[in-house]
Amino acid sequence: MDVLISIRNLVNQFGKQRIHDGLELDIFRGEVLGIVGGSGSGKSVLLRTILGLNAPTSGEIHFSGKELTAMPDAEFACLKRRWGVMFQKGALFSSLTVADNIQFPLREFSSLRAEECRELMYVRLEMVGLERDVADKYPAQLSGGMVKRVALARALALDPVVLFLDEPTSGLDPVSAEEFDQLIAALHRNLGLTVVMVTHDLDSLFSTCDRIAMLADKKIIVGGLRELLANPHPVIQSYFGGGRAQALLRGS
Numbered sequence: 035m036d037v038l039i040s041i042r043n044l045v046n047q048f049g050k051q052r053i054h055d056g057l058e059l060d061i062f063r064g065e066v067l068g069i070v071g072g073s074g075s076g077k078s079v080l081l082r083t084i085l086g087l088n089a090p091t092s093g094e095i096h097f098s099g100k101e102l103t104a105m106p107d108a109e110f111a112c113l114k115r116r117w118g119v120m121f122q123k124g125a126l127f128s129s130l131t132v133a134d135n136i137q138f139p140l141r142e143f144s145s146l147r148a149e150e151c152r153e154l155m156y157v158r159l160e161m162v163g164l165e166r167d168v169a170d171k172y173p174a175q176l177s178g179g180m181v182k183r184v185a186l187a188r189a190l191a192l193d194p195v196v197l198f199l200d201e202p203t204s205g206l207d208p209v210s211a212e213e214f215d216q217l218i219a220a221l222h223r224n225l226g227l228t229v230v231m232v233t234h235d236l237d238s239l240f241s242t243c244d245r246i247a248m249l250a251d252k253k254i255i256v257g258g259l260r261e262l263l264a265n266p267h268p269v270i271q272s273y274f275g276g277g278r279a280q281a282l283l284r285g286s
């Protein structure tokens with residue numbers, strides 16, 4: 035397997051609280067990886083560290099063989115333009131229309147002309163299953179599911195090689211969440227994207243992810259669902275041993 039992101043001996047510590055301690059993880063090109071773990075186990079800190087939003091205490095992160103932690107800021111900023119990121123609440127600019135939200139990265143970071151940006155914005159809207167007339171609305175005029183889709187369209191704007199999703203289905207009703215999972219799976223299939231998602235949603239985890247990275251004892255245990263279920267580690271057993279997980283597993 036081709037490793038896209040490689041994390042080695044990562045330590046994150048805030049004051050006396052150590053969150054990650056010698057964490058190691060390889061993320062393969064083209065996979066959908068779900069990052070899970072109990073509340074406060076350090077999922078968001080891990081995502082923020084990969085994205086360069088949190089400077090690790092020590093350790094290395096390599097992307098396509100290049101060490102991010104040692105990369106000059108300008109080079110890292112340039113590389114990150116090929117990363118799509120969707121934050122938990124969508125993080126859309128409330129004063130901008132949907133069209134302007136999606137075009138924001140295009141105007142900021144591409145050399146496309148205004149009409150090309152607009153055309154590409156419509157392509158992205160279609161990719162996430164939204165009608166063209168949504169373009170002129172403001173975020174406050176959208177449903178929760180539509181906000182997520184617009185945020186995804188914006189994350190896709192610059193044709194990313196990897197998509198980072200922070201709790202993509204949180205706050206959605208079960209039907210919208212399932213539709214969103216299907217959308218992620220289709221984008222992954224059609225575009226060959228690598229997808230890294232932090233999630234609490236067991237449905238997403240079981241239906242969409244190729245592998246699961248579970249935070250346990252400040253490190254990561256990673257594998258396919260069956261592999262993890264066979265792992266006797268108490269954190270894994272308690273995570274998947276609950277009634278809801280068991281019911282879903284029986285149904286899958």
Ligand SMILES: Nc1ncnc2c1ncn2[C@@H]1O[C@H](COP(=O)(O)OP(=O)(O)OP(=O)(O)O)[C@@H](O)[C@H]1O
Pocket residue numbers: 048053071072073074075076077078079080
């Ligand atoms: N900037 C920071 N300064 C100090 N402590 C922090 C900082 N960021 C995170 N933490 C602490 O690190 C720990 C892990 O936080 P994190 O947000 O990564 O957890 P999580 O696994 O994403 O939890 P949840 O599932 O509840 O969102 C928490 O105890 C949190 O308080």
